[in-house]
Amino acid sequence: MKLRKSLVVASLFASLAVSAAWSQNGGLVQTGSDIPAKWQKPEADYDYVKREVMIPMRDGVKLHTIIVVPKGADHLPMLLERTPYDANFFTEKDSPHLRDIVWAANREWVDDGYIFVYQDIRGKYGSEGDYVMTRPPMGPMNPTKTDDTTDAWDTVDWLVKNVSESNQRVGMIGSSYDGWTVTMALLGPHPAVKVAAPESPMIDGWMGDDWFHYGAFRQVNLDYFTEQTSKTGKGDSGPRWSADDYQNFLDAGSAGNWAIENGFQQLSFWNRLSTHPAYDAFWQGQALDKITVAHPSTVPTMWLQGLWDQEDMYGAIHTWEALKAKGMIANNHLVMGPWYHSQVNGAAENLGPLKWKGDTAADFRRNVLIPFFDTYLKDRKPAEPTPQVLIYNPAENHWDKFSDWPGATEQHLTPLYLQSNNGLAFRAASAGEDSYVSDPAKPVPFIEVPLQFSTHPRWATWLVQDQRFVSTRTDVISYQTPILTEPVRVEGAPFADIFAKTTGTDGDFIVKIIDVYPPTVAEQPEMGGYQLPVSMDIFRGRYRKSFAEPSAIPAGEVQEYKFRLPTMNYVFKPGHRIMVQVQSTLFPLYDRNPQSYVPNIFFAQPQDYQKATVSIEHGSSGASAVLLPVVPASTAIQ
Structure with missing residues (x-):
């Protein structure tokens, strides 16, 4: 209270001095600038100190860094997030x-007692240096003497020496690109880094994170390229000629043509990406799951992602599985929540029409994540x-704890065979085929049009979109079981195993693996008949034999397309049906395959886009199926 009175008295004397000067010149003439030499905002009553x-x-x-210290802090741990998205964002409000x-x-971290550190990575926003998108580790692809591993090390070293209110312990956290920076730091962590949580980290941009999925390019990232690499700060997204991105990208033709029309030749990352459409040394050399295993850390780490993560569903679980396969699981935990991308950092009472028991994200942060950090940062x-593994069960609406989780193995998988007459069953199918015409001029939308x-x-909830909006299209084939009389419980990663022939090359x-709800649902009428996608992905046919060396598909010959689908911890309940949908376009999220073989689909020409008749085989000609990790009873820890 005395401090506040002193400030008031000082302010009063300053006002009187200004009034006297004003009176001396009659109040008519102002000399000097209206902007003081140094503006000092009164912050005596703030409950924190903010340093830049x-x-x-x-x-x-x-590197530009913001440090926020609770007032009176003593011996508190530091929570560090390194970002390309503006460190100022994390504390932009004035209060x-x-x-x-x-x-x-x-x-919740404030409530628990932490010092917060937010840093712009090299070359972005307030930091000096050159920015390189997901800069590769030092080595053949990065001939410099620095990377995001060394930058994290140097940052932590400075913090423990210069933040006197800390206990010289640091935890690292961040989602998406920020999750990538956490993973990079773990390749050579500073001794003061005691715990880490990469959330939905961008690990392998070709196999299944942001840029591609099994070779199919995600056109949503074209806006990201200009926003991220055209300016040190945030750049603009690409211009739109209509309010419907389905039509905008259809009119553009190829992804490469869109890029050329919007000046992407000036963007180094686009030029690198577009000249490496296959999984060659460029992508293999920066796949962080493989690099992490080659440089394992002993830092206790929680790998996090959402079950319906529409941007980075690949990285966390694949890195955890790779570490497990090498016997490095003791200090690594896996968490998969009922969330879209980065929803773990917000509110999560629901995901689209799916309603959970409470706020699953806030409860997780409070009850699991922060106590995990406190264990190593506060000796608490x-x-x-x-738990070693914590995965939400959306069908039963609760968290499941596991002592282990199956990896990417095809052992113990149960085939669910595509049948004639659009059937689906656990028994082998009779011989036959189902055909549809895939027309690049009329691609299947990934959500209802118009879309932006x-x-x-x-965008955040498209993976739980009711699939009835495409189920009647003639270029989408749906197979479904009879109404289930017993629950079907799946724990692990399913595989698609499709035998097909096409008239294209x-x-x-x-x-898609879909849970079809009963025709009526008394508790939630809007879910009656809902077709809920539980696991889906796309596979580019030219990579059926090799991701690194694509090859044309022999027209009219049956080929096998086997690929892993996203992880499931799910129960198909009695009264529901299991559905499998097969199609050849998911636009404009993924670029259109011209369906005639060209060296680089990015730069396919209008005449390259051709209709193709696709025939899905079942029975003796090819036992098309989805391979499910069915378990007779839950393996969760009770």
Whole structure:
């Protein structure tokens, strides 16, 4: 209270001095600038101190860093997030209260007592240096002496020496690209890094994270390329000629043509990506799951992702599985929640029409994630040991704890065979085939049109979109079981195993595993008959033999297309049906396959796009199926 009175008195004397000067010139003339030499915002009553510093790296480049310390802090751990998305974003609000200025994901951390550190990575926003998209580790693809491993090391080293209120312990966290920076830090962590949580980390951009899925390019990223690499700050997205991105991208033709029309020749990352459409050394050399296994850390790490993550559903689980396969599981945990991309950092009472028991994200942060960090940063044991694996069961609406989780193995998988007359059964099918015409001029939309990539609520929840909107299209084939009389429980990663022939010389295959709800649902009428996708992905046919060396599909010959689908922890309940849908386009999210073989689909010409008749085989000509990890009873820890 005395401090506040002193400030008021000082302010009063300053006002009187200004009034006297004003009176001397009659109040008519103002000399000097209306902007003071240094504006000092009164912050005596703030419950935190905010510092902005430039932390030097080993090569002299300085990185813009914001440090937020609770007032009166002593011996608190530091929570570090390194980002290309503007460190100022995390504390952009102006309030005397720390809990009000941090973003939603950090409020529970404020309650627990943490120092927050947010840093712009090299070359973005307030940081010096050159920006390189997901800069590869030092080596053949990065001849410099720095990378995001060394930058994280140098940052942590500076923090433990210069933040006197800390206990010299650091935990690292971040989602998406920020999850990638956490993973990079783990390749050579500073000794002060005691715990980490890569959330939906971008691990392998070709196999199944942001840029491609099994070779099919995700056109939603074209806007990201200009936003991220055209300016040090945030650039603009591409211009739109109509309100419907389905039509915009159809009119553009190929992804490469869209890029050329919008000046992408100026963007180095686009030029690199578009000249490497196959999984060659360019992509293999920066696949972080493989690099992480080659440089394992002992830092306790929680690998996190959403079961319906529409951007990075590949990285976390594949890295965890790779570490497990090498016997490095003791300090690595896996969590998969009922979330879209990065929803773990917000509110998660629901996902589209799916309603959960409480806020699954806030409850997880409070009850699992923060206690996990506190274990290593505060020497505080959690109320319950952190499970090795924690995965939400959406059908039964609860978390399941596991001591282990099956990896990417085809052993113990149960074939669910595609049958004639659009049937689906666990018994072998009789010989036959079903055909559809895939027309690149009329591709199947990934959500109902009109659509815009920039409409976040639709983009974030598209993976739970009711599939009835395409089920009557003639270029989508749906197979379904009879009404289930017993539950079918699946735990693990399913595989699509499709035998097909096409009149084209290239083509894509999209396979969806769907839970078909009963015709009426008394508790939630809008879910009556709902076709809920539980696991789906796309596979580019030219890579059926080799991801690195594509080859034309022999027209009219049956070929096998086998690929892994996203992980499931799910129960198909009695009264429901299991459905499998097969189609060849998912537009404009994925670029159109011309269906005639060309060296680089990015630059396919209008005449290359051809209709093709695709025939799905079953029975003796090819036992098309989805291979499900069916278990007779839950393996979860009770």
